[in-house]
Amino acid sequence: MAKIIICALLCVAMFGSMAAAASGGCREANGTSPVSGSCDAYIECKNGVAEEKLCPDGLLYNEKSTGYPCGYPIDVECTQAQSRLQAAQPTEDCPHQFGYFRKGDAGNCGQFMNCDAGRGFVFDCPEGLAWNPATYKCDWPDQVEDCDAEAFLGFRCPALAPKSELLGEQEADYTFHPSQDNCQVYFICIEGRPRRIGCGEDQAFNQELKQCDDIENVPNCSSAIREKGAQIKAARLHAKKN
Ligand SMILES: *[C@@H]1O[C@H](CO)[C@@H](O)[C@H](O)[C@H]1NC(C)=O
Ligand SMILES: *[C@@H]1O[C@H](CO)[C@@H](O)[C@H](O)[C@H]1NC(C)=O
Numbered sequence: 081m082a083k084i085i086i087c088a089l090l091c092v093a094m095f096g097s098m099a100a101a102a103s104g105g106c107r108e109a110n111g112t113s114p115v116s117g118s119c120d121a122y123i124e125c126k127n128g129v130a131e132e133k134l135c136p137d138g139l140l141y142n143e144k145s146t147g148y149p150c151g152y153p154i155d156v157e158c159t160q161a162q163s164r165l166q167a168a169q170p171t172e173d174c175p176h177q178f179g180y181f182r183k184g185d186a187g188n189c190g191q192f193m194n195c196d197a198g199r200g201f202v203f204d205c206p207e208g209l210a211w212n213p214a215t216y217k218c219d220w221p222d223q224v225e226d227c228d229a230e231a232f233l234g235f236r237c238p239a240l241a242p243k244s245e246l247l248g249e250q251e252a253d254y255t256f257h258p259s260q261d262n263c264q265v266y267f268i269c270i271e272g273r274p275r276r277i278g279c280g281e282d283q284a285f286n287q288e289l290k291q292c293d294d295i296e297n298v299p300n301c302s303s304a305i306r307e308k309g310a311q312i313k314a315a316r317l318h319a320k321k322n
Contacts, residue, residue: 106130112149114141119158120165122149137169138176138195152179154216173200182211187231189221208233208276222273233276235259237269256290263301266292282312 106125107113115121115132122141123130135141135150140158142151169177174195183191183202189210193200205211205218210227212219221229230236237255259265259276266285267274279285279292284301286293295301295309 112141112143114143114160117160117162117164119156119160119163120150124149134166136178136197137166138174138178152216169198171195171198171200174198180213180216182213182226186226186228189224189227189232190218207278220275222270222275229273229275233267233274235267235274235276237267237272237274240272256285256287258285258287258300263298263305264292264295282309282316284309 106123106128108125109128110125112122112124115123119140120135122133122135122143124133125131138152139150140153140156141149142156143159145151168175171177174193175181176195177198179195181193181195181200182189183193183200190205190207191202192205192211193202195201208221209218210221210224210229210232212224214225221227221232235257237257253270255269257267257269257274259267263284264279264281266277266279268277269275277292282295283292284295284298284305285291286298287300294313295306301309
């Protein structure tokens with residue numbers, strides 16, 4: 081926090097002349113207004129006195145906010161013609177002091193960081209999902225720009241057979257593929273891109289049904305996994321009885 085305050089003071093000093101130029105007009109005695117051409121600077125008026133301020137690095141000025149005037153880029157629409165921003169203040173962890181960012185490279189898209197004053201706190205997406213910086217949510221990796229879904233999931237869809245319009249043959253839109261090393265996981269290929277589906281602890285992928293099924297119906301699982309599945313099922317039945 082101290083750093084932000086120091087920065088804010090420095091920046092106000094640096095932009096002092098601009099602030100003076102802008103301070104002519106406080107629309108209201110108390111409130112904030114945008115600075116032309118900037119997405120993270122704003123004018124704050126207190127009792128009719130204007131002062132130019134900067135949002136912390138990584139946040140943008142949110143004209144619509146009724147409380148704290150700075151927000152994450154996903155929540156703010158910067159309407160300035162030019163979107164000038166302060167220089168980033170990266171740390172060892174973070175590209176900016178504040179915000180949410182993917183942690184890994186294109187082949188490791190499943191983790192993201194919440195950066196808070198330059199400290200990165202790492203979070204995992206649910207298995208098989210990738211952090212989507214466009215939505216700030218965990219998403220199918222094929223839906224995430226800059227994520228290499230095949231590398232991330234360790235699975236490549238078989239090449240699609242060329243469609244034959246003459247014969248009117250209908251290609252399946254979705255194809256199903258077992259994981260080579262986990263009987264409780266399968267992949268759905270949609271337009272040639274894979275998505276990973278986990279069946280849960282007491283189910284496994286039944287290739288004939290093309291869906292998750294009781295482990296006892298899937299002979300391909302190892303005996304250890306079958307045993308564990310049976311135990312979970314027994315525990316569930318037991319819990320239901322009591
Ligand atoms: C502006 O805020 C100050 C306190 O910060 C308050 O005393 C004053 O009445 C406010 N002015 C208006 C017009 O709301
Ligand atoms: C078990 O594996 C074989 C060969 O990989 C496959 O043909 C069969 O459909 C699988 N059985 C089930 C129930 O998933």
